[in-house]
Amino acid sequence: MHMTSDAHLHPVDGIMPERYPDLTGLKHSLSCTSTRDQWVPLMEWGGETVKSFGIHPWYCDGWDSETESALLDILREDKGAQVGEIGLDSKRGSVTEQMPVFRRQLEIASELGRIASIHDIGCEKEVLDSIRMWGKGCRGIVLHSYSSDSYVKPFTEAGCMFSINPRILSRSEIRLKRLLSSIPLDRLLLESDAPFTAKGFEGMGAFTGRVASLLGMEPSELEVVVDDNLGRLLHE
Ligand SMILES: [Zn+2]
Numbered sequence: 001m002h003m004t005s006d007a008h009l010h011p012v013d014g015i016m017p018e019r020y021p022d023l024t025g026l027k028h029s030l031s032c033t034s035t036r037d038q039w040v041p042l043m044e045w046g047g048e049t050v051k052s053f054g055i056h057p058w059y060c061d062g063w064d065s066e067t068e069s070a071l072l073d074i075l076r077e078d079k080g081a082q083v084g085e086i087g088l089d090s091k092r093g094s095v096t097e098q099m100p101v102f103r104r105q106l107e108i109a110s111e112l113g114r115i116a117s118i119h120d121i122g123c124e125k126e127v128l129d130s131i132r133m134w135g136k137g138c139r140g141i142v143l144h145s146y147s148s149d150s151y152v153k154p155f156t157e158a159g160c161m162f163s164i165n166p167r168i169l170s171r172s173e174i175r176l177k178r179l180l181s182s183i184p185l186d187r188l189l190l191e192s193d194a195p196f197t198a199k200g201f202e203g204m205g206a207f208t209g210r211v212a213s214l215l216g217m218e219p220s221e222l223e224v225v226v227d228d229n230l231g232r233l234l235h236e
Helices: 036-044 057-062 065-077 095-111 124-134 149-157 166-170 173-182 204-215 219-235
Strands: 005-009 028-031 050-053 082-089 115-121 140-144 160-164 188-190
Touching (some): 005 140, 005 188, 005 219, 036 050, 036 065, 050 065, 057 082, 057 095, 082 095, 082 124, 082 140, 095 115, 115 124, 124 149, 166 173, 166 204, 188 204, 188 219, 204 219
Parallel strands (some): 005 028, 028 050, 050 082, 115 140, 140 160, 160 188
């Protein structure tokens, strides 16, 4: 249990310990924000986690030049600060409006050599093209709640990590196995997205065990793999 990690969570949205029993036992974690008013609360949040600052595609109308300067200030001040959650979402809002906000934040992550955590619903091609054009300098790219096996190859070639969310467990076992086995093991991450966890979420230990069984691995073996992957991304 002590080796579990979480590649995507939102601490300032209020995570309830009873819904996430092993939260305090995480070895490595990467936290995100969605709006500018969450940035200071995350900075002040006392838990041990790597902190990311960004504007989520659902809230892209909150982006302006002043917000951009505030983001740049945070990142220049704290070399350990990362960029996220940014991205594109074809199911909510307008991708045309989200694109310049995503692009600029990705460019900033790239210029400053930071990790970008990316939300993508139905915009695989646009996200891939954006990473190729504007994300080359990022220290790492985490594709949050990853779900598309047909894009694993090009995203791998673009240097991305694939973060699997328990929401995916609602798929058939055949599709799950196909997705999981398509992802190179050294690029695989696991996440909760807490407090926005999937129905039935019982902690990262339980989720890791479930993914391990789908991959035909021992839970402890997979815990080490995903924790090494996240640790390498965050701290090397
Ligand atoms: Zn999220």
